[in-house]
Amino acid sequence: MTTTTVNGVLTEKPRISSIDLMRGMIMIIMALDHTRDFFHADANVFQPTDLDKTNPILFFTRLITHFCAPAFVFLSGVAARISLQRKTKSELFNFLLTRGLWLIFLEFTVMRFGILFNLYYDFIIMQVIWVLGASMIVLAMLIYLPEIIVGILGLILVFGHNIFDKFQLEPGDTGYAAWAILNQTGTLALDEKHLLFAFYPLIPWLGIMLVGYAVGKWYTKDFDPQARKQRLLVAGISSLVLFFVLRYINLYGDPAPWSVQKNALFTVMSFINVTKYPVSLIYTLMTLGPILIILSWMENKELKVLKPALVFGRVPLFYYILHFYLIHAISLICYMIIADKSLSEVDFHFGSSFGGIPIGFGYSLGWVYFVWISVVVVLYPVCKWYNRYKSTHSYTWLSYL
Template structure:
């Protein structure tokens, strides 16, 4: 357990007040922009539903990195959610924060199953319920709402134990024919689970590893309180970020623990590097968390002192992240619908395609450069919407429901 975290926590005055840390919003906004690239690729790229962009036998470096760079989105978002919760704990009593987290967690789960699922699939009959990052955040937030009453050191210990130890479950899961029970599946085993003839749950985000990451992010919130100077925070974030990257390199090189996907020499040095950094997201491995959170901490160390047009735009996206997340799915899928009809498909054809996500025909789509063009269009469309919503939130701060968006 990191004694620095506990020492900083215990030294905080009970009434410590914190101004909003803009670097957190900037990083969160950057994550949202990068995340949209992956979602555009997933719905538009010609091989998105016929091949894995991380398949070293068939991918290209450009396609691999287009997918790989977006690996950072979910873990950073979950980690920063925990950090933001800690900063809220400096303004609210534990009881107030606990009630808020439980309510918000339940709301996020409901939103994932209804509003977000519809935006992803465009299937009003809900043939597939999508449980992804919003589910992971909501379920983790719900549990943190219960754990918030525990001592700080115990919360930190639980978080570190999950992050460092959950890959022990990889061993039984690797046994041929392994079938998880319900509890095991919910905690650690992603998959598609059918619960009716025409209905299934697409369960990509088993919540236990994400809970561990949120708890660690919560405890890292002590670095962002007003009693920590900017210079102190920069030093702590830089050392921790570099330490996580070094830990990743050493443990990954050993091929012994931390990720079930072993790396191996490939046809050339570049593809060997791709194999080395190709780590598991579903569920997120220890090494996956290290190689995404480490650079994120370095980014936070650098970005806090920067102010320019780009950081202003990213901060706007970061301050409206949940609004952005919901709207961007509907925007991307609407563009997908338009492309589907422009390719000559009849409206009725969507029900003949046995895919959970509608208006998708496996094998059809656009090239990678066009994916980037569509991504740019999405971001340009989202910015004025998010700027309007940010202004609305700022001018209506007393409306309680806004805290849930």
């Protein structure tokens, strides 16, 4: 929990501000991508990283949000290890197991409705919340091992899962469903009218969480802050160097090789256009390298200009759920006004629309940025209130939201 008792009064406990700040920054950036999903005219027409159809502004708008999921999963592993300073391993096991199950439940209920606004279950999406939950459940089974063993297992998964890039199963193949969920991604037909898409297969994301758990040892109270700062910097620089080497030689680490394009800018875009579904080794190195360097730089710094991000970083799940519902609701209301439709006239079936928004309907990228900033501003006082409430109350349920 984040509270302590002083003279019988619950007050806020000290926290590691650099982790909260980093988490808050990525939560803010993440909202940009989800705003684009609901507001940009081309969001569901083509992928913003498709070099044949995209433009540099759209490409880099998508690229900056690539950092969010790896950072969030990694920091969740870090936070789990830090919590061992106030929890026994048995208590941490129970927390990770129950929170993991809770997150999976949220993904298939609360988050699914927030994304699609229907209860047909015609399309079920397994996204980052599901893989966070599943990874926590596996981590719960591993916390009795030394951190270094957990870290080595994580590195094996992160560095080794691309070995199977050429081992692709097709629907109907034996083991396709399990392999799609574990390492490949894919669409699973539950029946003729119900589909499940596994965007976030478990194995590579679990590796990132396990590495985060091992790095969490650097954040324990007895660990020298200067040594932590140095290790984070070395790890970050090493990740980026390895990213450039592996990406340049085009032999391993990402199933989509880069190539020379029509001009220098698009060639650079091809070089950094790495694979997220499923997350590749090179994608992980490219995104976590800068995160580690920034964490090192933020060590013991008071960054007042970024202080508002701390609020979002301390209540990430609360913010995550709210921002989806708010963005989707604003988008739907705008569509209904412009198209002069009532709620009963909106088609919420997946395929003909995305959460009631027809494919191809939307606005320019400028409006996407405007709505994104507006959503963050609106959610700030709400999250600030909840952070204060959570910090000064000791109800068990608060640790799950």
